[in-house]
Amino acid sequence: MALRNLSKLKIHKFGIRQFSKEANLVSVAVNDKTGVATLNLQRPPVNSLNLEILSEISSTLTDLEKNKTRGLILTSKNEGIFSAGLDIMEMYKPDVERMKKFWTTLQDTWIKLYSCSFPSVALINGHAPAGGCLLALSCEYRVMFKNCTIGLNETQLGIVAPQWFISSMRNVIGQRQTESALTQGRMFKTEEALSIGMIDEVVENNEEGVARAAAFLKRFERIPPMARAMTKKYIRKETIENMVKNREEDLKNFVTYGTQPAVQEYLGAYLQSLKKKSKA
Numbered sequence: 001m002a003l004r005n006l007s008k009l010k011i012h013k014f015g016i017r018q019f020s021k022e023a024n025l026v027s028v029a030v031n032d033k034t035g036v037a038t039l040n041l042q043r044p045p046v047n048s049l050n051l052e053i054l055s056e057i058s059s060t061l062t063d064l065e066k067n068k069t070r071g072l073i074l075t076s077k078n079e080g081i082f083s084a085g086l087d088i089m090e091m092y093k094p095d096v097e098r099m100k101k102f103w104t105t106l107q108d109t110w111i112k113l114y115s116c117s118f119p120s121v122a123l124i125n126g127h128a129p130a131g132g133c134l135l136a137l138s139c140e141y142r143v144m145f146k147n148c149t150i151g152l153n154e155t156q157l158g159i160v161a162p163q164w165f166i167s168s169m170r171n172v173i174g175q176r177q178t179e180s181a182l183t184q185g186r187m188f189k190t191e192e193a194l195s196i197g198m199i200d201e202v203v204e205n206n207e208e209g210v211a212r213a214a215a216f217l218k219r220f221e222r223i224p225p226m227a228r229a230m231t232k233k234y235i236r237k238e239t240i241e242n243m244v245k246n247r248e249e250d251l252k253n254f255v256t257y258g259t260q261p262a263v264q265e266y267l268g269a270y271l272q273s274l275k276k277k278s279k280a
C-alpha cells in the first residue's frame with residue numbers, strides 16, 4: 001500500500017507497516033512490534049545520491065523523527081552496492097542553481113541523520129564509497145557484508161572531502177587513521193575496515209545482517225529514550241554546530257571549487273573511466 005506520510009501508516013498482516021514515497025527512490029518498512037524502521041535506498045543501478053533521492057531520505061528522516069521511531073536500519077535494495085556516493089552528474093558540468101539545491105539538501109540530510117534522536121545502524125550490504133561511506137559513518141553502528149569496500153576516496157577523484165565529511169570519519173576512527181585514509185583517498189576492504197574500527201561487525205548475508213542490526217538496536221530497549229537521545233546530542237553537538245555555523249561558506253566552497261576547470265576535468269575523466277569499466 002503506497003502512502004505519502006508515515007503518520008498514515010497501514011498495518012500489514014505480518015505486523016510490518018509500510019509506506020513509500022511517490023518517486024520510490026527510497027522505501028521504508030516499520031516493524032510494528034519493535035518500532036524499528038528499515039530505510040532502503042533504491043535508485044538503480046548504484047544508489048548514487050542525486051537531488052531527488054537526497055530529498056526523499058531527508059523527508060523520510062523528518063517523518064521518522066515525528067513518528068518517534070525506536071530505531072533505524074539504513075540499507076540498500078540493490079544488494080552489492082550500498083551507495084556509490086554522490087551522483088557525479090550533479091557536479092559535472094552543473095547547472096549552478098541545481099548544484100546549490102543539491103548541496104543544501106545533502107547538508108540537510110546529513111544534519112538529520114547525524115543528529116537523529118533514535119539509534120541508527122547502517123547495514124552496509126555492498127560497496128560504500130565517498131557519500132555512501134558518509135551515510136554509514138553518520139549512523140551509530142555499522143554492520144557490513146564481506147568482500148565489499150568502504151571509504152572516503154575523494155582525493156582520488158581530484159576533489160576534497162569537506163570538513164564535516166572528515167569530522168564524521170574522525171569521530172569514528174580517530175585523527176591518525178583519518179588523515180592517512182583521506183590523504184590517500186583510500187578504500188578499505190571489509191576486514192580492513194573492521195580492523196580500524198570503521199565498521200563494527202561483519203556478516204555473511206542479509207538475514208544475519210538484519211539480525212545483528214536488530215540486536216544492536218535491542219540494546220536500547222531498557223534505556224530511557226530521552227536520556228539516550230540527550231546523551232547522543234551532547235556527544236555529537238560540536239560536530240553538528242561546526243557544520244551548521246559554516247554551512248553557507250561550505251556551500252560557497254562547493255560551488256566555487258566544484259566548478260573550477262581543473263576539478264571539472266578530473267570529474268569528466270573519472271566518469272569516463274567508470275563508463276569504460278562498465279562496458280569492458
Ligand SMILES: CCCCCCCCCCCC/C=C/CC(=O)SCCNC(=O)CCNC(=O)[C@H](O)C(C)(C)COP(=O)(O)OP(=O)(O)OC[C@H]1O[C@@H](n2cnc3c(N)ncnc32)[C@H](O)[C@@H]1OP(=O)(O)O
Binds near residue numbers: 045154258276
Ligand atoms: C578551498 C578549498 C575548500 C574545499 C572545500 C570542499 C569543496 C567541496 C568539494 C566537493 C566534494 C564533493 C564530495 C563528493 C563525495 C562523493 O560522493 S563523489 C562520488 C564518489 N563515488 C565513487 O567514486 C564511486 C564510483 N563508482 C564505483 O566505484 C562503482 O560504480 C561501484 C563500486 C559503486 C559499483 O561498481 P559496479 O557495480 O561495477 O557498477 P559500475 O559499472 O561501475 O557502475 C554502473 C553505472 O553507474 C555509474 N556510476 C557509478 N558510480 C556513480 C556515481 N557516483 N555517480 C554517477 N554515476 C555513477 C557508472 O558510470 C555506470 O554507468 P553506465 O552504466 O556506464 O552509464
